[in-house]
Amino acid sequence: MTDPTDTPSAPPNPFDTEFLIKQARSYLAFGEQMSAFSSQLHGNLQDGEDWGAVLRRNFDQFKAATVGSAGDASAAPEQGQLWTQMLELWRQSTATLGPGAPAGGETDAWRAYRQVQNQYLDLLRRSASAALDLLEQQLQDRANAGKSIDSLRDLYNLWVDCNEKTYGQMLRGADYGELNGRLFNSLLQCYPKGETRP
Template sequence: MFRSNPTRQDVMAESSNTPNPGSFDVGRLLEQARTFLAFGEEMRQCSEHLQENAQGSADWSSALRQHFEQFRTAVAATAGDPEVNPELARLWTLILDTWQRTAESMESASIAPPANWSSAAWQAYQQTQNQYLRLLQRTASEALDLMEQRLSESAASGRNIDSLRELYNLWVDCNEESYGRMLRNAEYSELSGRLLNALLRCYAPGETPS
């Protein structure tokens, strides 16, 4: 009945544990460290702007609004060309970067890249990816609105934010909240499914190694 019913434990291969899952990717950490530094620089400029332009609380709110408007504009600029400011772009394209890395690793691990990069399927994939990027940009902009609102609320209630890390954590919370709303709606479900399907259509079934 059994394929094997060993009596000697030492003949039992531990083959199921042998593939190396890979050591820690320091690159991932460095990338996020650079992103944190970019965020810090943005916030340093914001703080400078507030110091220079805000004397009373009304000034402060208006100066905050002005700076966040600039922040949103800078983020929008990176949507057109992430290379303009890659670190700032990474602040909001994290999931797209992760997706692209996943797609690349799948190519190298399992399937050959498409033979024709100008094919209709590849163009369709690029178009879908651009739609995905636009959705992420909208979410990033909503996250900045939320952060501006939270900062104003905390200033109004006399609650101080004393460290850059605290600000960063607030930024993460706002992005998670805004991203989470997007994730749960039907548009995201449809678009993320379409993104994967479009990538898969770039590869002819049956041409992958068996």
């Protein structure tokens, strides 16, 4: 019965390179957005405007463009995914459960689920928007302290920190717990009962 290292029935190597590439695309999309933002910002700064005022004005435009892209079918998918990491995770997870969406037209259950999913998206959008407010504040604070961010990765890491902070606050709120429950429950209503996974 020698059995040194096996893990019976385990998937061999579940790491999906496609997933890495997908995240990389999101990072590249982040870089492109930041490049456009930086270009605009530096153009205005050359006109001699106050840094804080320029940042605020450009940030508002930037926020509207980026958070607004979440859930917008016409926006590039990487752009939307970047701001709604959580929804992307949810979609990936539910995709593994098998078909829940009706093949022959929408049912009431499916419509109800889509409605809750939109509410969930709104909550995520608010969190992403709050994260950008926080990012703007942090950039202002750094500028006031004479510190600058000189690399895209540093800016990305700061953006992640801000998102984790505002997302974490949202996650712990009563609204999220209740909505998370409704999201699960409405999804479950879309499946036939008594299904047993193989």
